[in-house]
Amino acid sequence: MPAIDIRALVHAYADGTQALRGVDLRVDVGEVVAIVGANGAGKSTLLKHLNGLLLAASGSVRIEGIPLTRARLPDVRRRVGYVFQDADDQLFMPTVQDDVAFGPMNLGLAASEVRARVAEALAAVGASHLALRAPYRLSGGEKRAVAIAGVLAMAPSILVLDEPSTGLDPAGRRRLIELLGRLPQTRLVATHDLGLVLQLCPRALVLHEGRVVADGAPARLFADAELLRRCQLESPYEGLKPARSRCAS
Amino acid sequence: MSRLAAALQDLRALDSLALRETALARRDPRAKLAVTLCFIVTVLSFGRYQVAALLPLALFPAVLSAQAQVPGRVLRRTLWLASPFALMVGLANPWFDRTPMLALGGIELGAGWVSFGSILLRVTLTVSATVVLLGSTGMHALCVGLSRLGVPRVFTAQLLFLQRYVHVLAEEALRISTAHRLRAAPGRRLPLSLYASLMGQLLLRAFDRAARVHQAMLARGFDGELRIVEDWRWQRADTLFVGLWCGYFALARAVDLPLALGRLITNVWA
Numbered sequence: 001m002p003a004i005d006i007r008a009l010v011h012a013y014a015d016g017t018q019a020l021r022g023v024d025l026r027v028d029v030g031e032v033v034a035i036v037g038a039n040g041a042g043k044s045t046l047l048k049h050l051n052g053l054l055l056a057a058s059g060s061v062r063i064e065g066i067p068l069t070r071a072r073l074p075d076v077r078r079r080v081g082y083v084f085q086d087a088d089d090q091l092f093m094p095t096v097q098d099d100v101a102f103g104p105m106n107l108g109l110a111a112s113e114v115r116a117r118v119a120e121a122l123a124a125v126g127a128s129h130l131a132l133r134a135p136y137r138l139s140g141g142e143k144r145a146v147a148i149a150g151v152l153a154m155a156p157s158i159l160v161l162d163e164p165s166t167g168l169d170p171a172g173r174r175r176l177i178e179l180l181g182r183l184p185q186t187r188l189v190a191t192h193d194l195g196l197v198l199q200l201c202p203r204a205l206v207l208h209e210g211r212v213v214a215d216g217a218p219a220r221l222f223a224d225a226e227l228l229r230r231c232q233l234e235s236p237y238e239g240l241k242p243a244r245s246r247c248a249s
Numbered sequence: 250m251s252r253l254a255a256a257l258q259d260l261r262a263l264d265s266l267a268l269r270e271t272a273l274a275r276r277d278p279r280a281k282l283a284v285t286l287c288f289i290v291t292v293l294s295f296g297r298y299q300v301a302a303l304l305p306l307a308l309f310p311a312v313l314s315a316q317a318q319v320p321g322r323v324l325r326r327t328l329w330l331a332s333p334f335a336l337m338v339g340l341a342n343p344w345f346d347r348t349p350m351l352a353l354g355g356i357e358l359g360a361g362w363v364s365f366g367s368i369l370l371r372v373t374l375t376v377s378a379t380v381v382l383l384g385s386t387g388m389h390a391l392c393v394g395l396s397r398l399g400v401p402r403v404f405t406a407q408l409l410f411l412q413r414y415v416h417v418l419a420e421e422a423l424r425i426s427t428a429h430r431l432r433a434a435p436g437r438r439l440p441l442s443l444y445a446s447l448m449g450q451l452l453l454r455a456f457d458r459a460a461r462v463h464q465a466m467l468a469r470g471f472d473g474e475l476r477i478v479e480d481w482r483w484q485r486a487d488t489l490f491v492g493l494w495c496g497y498f499a500l501a502r503a504v505d506l507p508l509a510l511g512r513l514i515t516n517v518w519a
Contacts (some may be wrong), residue, residue, distance in 0.1 A: 051468050074470065082468040089461040092413055094264055094389050101478050106470030111478050118478075134265055154469065 001065050003029045003158055003186040004050065009059035011045055011210075019045040021210035022059070027186060029157075034197040034218065035190040037207035038232035043190035044085070046207065047160050050188065051082040064157065078107065081156030081185075085163040087143035091135035096127065096146050099135060103154040114153075121153035122146075125179055141172030148179065159185040165193045194222055194236040206231050253426050257419045259323050263380070266319060267387030273316040278386045278394030280487040284494045285382045289375050291498040297364045298350065303371065305506040309494065310377035317385035324380055331376045339368035388412045393477050406475050413462065418455045425451055 004027040011020040019042045027033050035043050048054040049061050052073045061068040063076045081103075084090045093099035097118050104114040122128045125145040130138060138146060144164065151159065164180070165173045177199050180187065189201060197204050197218045204221055206214040208231040214221050221227065222235050267274060273281070288309050295303055314324060346361035383391065392405040425447055433439070439447075500506070 048464075053464050053468060074472075077468065077470050082465075084461070084465050084468075086461070089458065090465040092462055092466070094387050095268060098389065098477065102466075102471075103469035105476035105478065106472065114478050132268060134261070134268065136261060137265075150469065 001029075002026045002062075003031070003064055004188070005060075005062040005065075006046075006049070007060050009046070009049060009056055009061060011042075011049065011054060011057055019210055020049075023207075023210070023212055025205065025212065027188065029186055030184070031203060032180075032187045032201045033189070034201035034204040035188060035207055036192065036194060036197060036204055036231075036233060037190075038192075041207040041231070042210040043207055044162055045210075047082070047162050047188065047190050050158070050160050051080045052076050053082070078154065079156055080158045080160055081151035081154055083144075083147050083151050083159070083161040083164060085166060087140070087147040088135075090147045090150065091138075091143060094134060095131070096133050096135060096138070097122070097131040099146065100150045100153050103150055107154060117153045117155070118149075121149040124152055124183075125149045126175070139172075140167045141169065141175065144168060144172070144176060145179070152183075157185055159183060159187045161187070161189045161191075163191055163193075164189060165191060165196050192233075194218070194233065198222070198236055206233070253419065253423045255326070257416075257423055259326055260416060260419060262320065262323055263384050264387060266317060266323075266384040267390065269318060271317055271385065273313060273385040275486075276385075276490055277481045277483050277487045278390045279398055279481075279483070280491050281382055281386055282391065282394050282398065283491055285378050287495050287498055288378050291502050292371050292374050294502060295367070295371075297367055298360060300363060300367050300370060301507045302501075302505045303367065303374065305501045306374055306498070308497070310374060310381055313381045313385065314377065317381055319381055319384040323384070324377055327380045328373060328376055331372055335369055335372040339365040342368075389477060390481075392475065396475075402474060406473070409475060414455070414459055417458050417462065418451070421455045421458060422451055425454070 004025065006023055006025040009020050009023040009025075010018075012018045023042075023046060025046075035046060037043050045054065049056060049068070050063065052068055052070075055068065055070065063079055066072050066075050066079075068076055091099050093102055100118045100121055101114050104117045109117070118131075119128070122131055125148050127142065127145045127149055130142060130146060135143065135146065148161075148164075161180070164176055168176060173193075173196070177196055180189070180200055187201075189197070191197060201218060203216070204214075204218040205212050206221060206227065213231065214224070214227055222237065225235065228235055288306070292303065292306055342365045343359060343361035346364060347359040348361075349357050350360040350363050351358040386394070388409060392409050395408075396402050396405045429439070429447070
């Protein structure tokens with residue numbers, strides 16, 4: 001049974017924007033898949049269908065065999081952990097440990113089990129020392145790590161990350177790639193960061209105007225200059241020209 | 250620092266204060282809630298012309314703010330914010346109630362001035378006590394305490410969301426204000442029409458952000474009920490805390506302590 005099975009998924013927003021135009025996707029258990037595409041390609045919309053934040057207008061979404069319907073939302077949210085693009089939207093409790101405990105508490109677990117999960121999740125992301133800190137006092141990288149811990153504490157089997165490397169400095173980005181590489185879950189990463197995709201994901205999908213236009217190994221996809229140009233992406237291999245000073249010296 | 254930034258800092262300072270390991274932070278939130286409620290009721294139960302009799306009650310916010318290490322700046326700013334309401338309620342009193350009541354250094358004060366002073370003192374006392382309660386407990390623990398005291402969860406959840414929304418609103422307002430300040434001509438005030446448009450933008454942005462926060466909560470299984478890992482257990486110290494303070498409030502209410510002290514001193518001197 002696939003971890004994720006999406007068939008002919010269509011989604012239009014209330015203002016008429018057609019965000020997804022018949023997406024088919026099958027992700028097997030343990031796979032790490034990148035979803036790449038320009039702004040407005042439909043990446044975040046697709047991810048939101050995996051956790052039931054959006055429900056399919058047409059087509060179907062199945063998570064580990066469970067059809068994603070309003071009635072099955074609790075089952076699906078137990079399985080799919082969603083890490084938001086802006087960690088500030090996700091962290092809202094007074095302390096890091098309270099925030100990480102938020103998800104497990106909603107699962108109805110006993111306090112002792114919740115405490116154990118919080119400690120385990122914070123240790124997994126290397127943030128145990130931040131447990132008593134207020135989230136707004138954390139750096140961008142720390143916030144991202146804590147946001148991931150908040151999701152890991154729910155012990156999901158599928159992890160969905162929306163632009164996880166946005167706003168991180170090189171060291172923070174490096175730590176994030178190492179962390180995501182260590183996790184055992186099935187992972188879906190929506191990103192513009194093609195370097196991260198090359199290092200983390202053996203498979204990538206290119207989304208363009210709400211359709212999957214390519215699916216395969218990132219190295220092969222990113223070597224296709226025509227595909228990248230058409231989808232408004234840039235090859236991570238492309239040589240960079242150093243800027244030249246315009247000052248007369 | 251802009252006034253908005255200072256306000257946001259104060260909001261966050263109150264949250265951070267509750268995380269400190271102080272003697273007061275260790276008290277059960279229900280104990281602190283009960284004592285503060287009792288204090289407010291006591292303060293409000295005094296007559297409209299009583300000023301001196303209220304003074305001994307200042308001991309409560311003074312002791313607790315020292316215990317909770319609430320910075321004076323936070324207290325002063327909150328009182329400043331609350332002052333317009335107090336002024337609105339009491340400012341008309343000196344005009345309408347001119348019955349002579351007090352003579353201070355040859356100047357005769359009307360009853361209206363006395364009742365106005367009493368209102369200001371009451372607002373100062375109750376607002377200070379509420380700030381100390383928030384600073385020593387934190388909004389989250391406070392809401393859980395309220396819910397344990399029997400307040401419906403729907404109400405406590407709304408209270409928490411309101412607090413979160415105030416933070417979101419302040420953060421967005423700070424962004425808009427910074428963006429404006431960086432491009433505005435120095436010293437020139439914004440026309441009112443632009444203020445209205447900025448307010449509209451602020452509300453829309455804050456609403457969008459609040460919607461994203463709500464989505465993030467839903468994604469982690471939120472179903473409308475707030476749950477928290479609670480570490481509090483009612484202890485003997487909590488009973489003592491409630492008993493001693495409520496006993497003191499009862500004493501201050503039953504006996505005019507400044508008057509009694511004045512008589513005692515006069516008798517000793519005589």
